[in-house]
Amino acid sequence: MKKIKIEAELEVYEDFSELPQDIQQLMKDAFAARDSAYAPYSEFHVGAALLLSNGEIVKGSNQENAAYPSGLCAERTAIYYAGANFPDEKLEVMAISATGKRKPSTTPIPPCGACRQAIAEYEVKQKQPVVIYFMGASGKVFKSDSLSNLLPFIFTQEYL
Template sequence: MKKVNISFDLFVFESLTALPVGNQKLLKMAIKSRENAYAPYSKFKVGAAVLLENGEVVLGNNQENASYPSGLCAERVAIFQAGAIYPGVKIKTIAISATSEKYELDRPAGPCGNCRQSIAEYEQKQQSPIAIIMMGSVGEIYKTNSIADILPLGFEASYLK
């Protein structure tokens, strides 16, 4: 047996203003997008802003349904929309902002497992990393250089040969 340590770099910013200007703008768009989330059941609103290689930004927010599995997370709404409108254009960065109507979310909320897998599919398809920026309503902001950082040993197409 051998032991393997898997690690990654997580960049932590104290506030929105500590981010580079381009990332600040993208995160502000995610914050604005989360205001339009449809979350009558969980009261947990998420907004996402996807920056494409061509400079376009595609927005998404979570859309719930009384039959919980029928809803969609903000990240998947945004990346699927980007793939539909701009096929073949690489995704550079996804900014995610979450908040709750029930309490103050004082830490970043990372993408759920389904969203991580969906983002990983796009990252593998385009053969280049997608940076992820995450924040709650207040507090620190996290940034990773790739979805692979927070989804090590992810499932991918090569297993389906």
């Protein structure tokens, strides 16, 4: 038997104001998307903003449903909208902000597993990483230069 060690490298910003100006604006777009979330059951609101290679910004928010599996996360809402409406553009940067309405989060909240897999699919498709910034309602912001930092063993078409 042999053991392997897998490490992730993230940049940590103490708060939103430390981000580069263009990323601050992208995160503000994520805040706006978060504010439009439809989350009457969990009261957990998530917003995502995607910068595409053509300069377009695409926003998504989580959309819940009484039949829980029928809802969709903010990240996938934005990714699938971009894929459907801008199929030839690359996903360059994603900003995510998430928080509970009753319990505001100051901890960076990363994408869920399903969203990580969706981001991985697009990284493989476009042969280019997606830079991901994520945070709670306030506080620290984490930056990952690629989804591979958050999901080191991605499932791709190579396995099919």
